[in-house]
Amino acid sequence: MISEQLILSIRVWVRSLGGTCRVRVDKEENLRWLVERLSRNPAFAQLKQLDLNKSREKCLFHIPYSESGSLAGVEEALSNIPGVQLMTEPEFK
Secondary structure, eight states: OOOGGGOSOEEEEEEEETTEEEEEESSHHHHHHHHHHHTTSGGGGGGGGOOHHHHTTTTEEEEEHHHHOOHHHHHHHHHTSTTEEEOOSOOOO
8 A cells, every 4th residue: 555655646647438437547556555545535436345446457447427427527526536637638548
């Protein structure tokens, strides 16, 4: 687990995919950290049930809009987490 004091910035890419939002980070440990922080928000509590072992190679997860509201809602929640840097450039492969 990443220490709160050691976090400088975690790069996060967000992309709308129809009825879901794909959230992607650059490292597996960042994925676990981000999901844990984001799931503290009541609107994203369902992320506590996310099976990260299936996503660990790609470092991504999906959030249904029915639960999060919209892409703007996901972006706002992510931007409110200290240490998260929302990326405006195209996501990495």
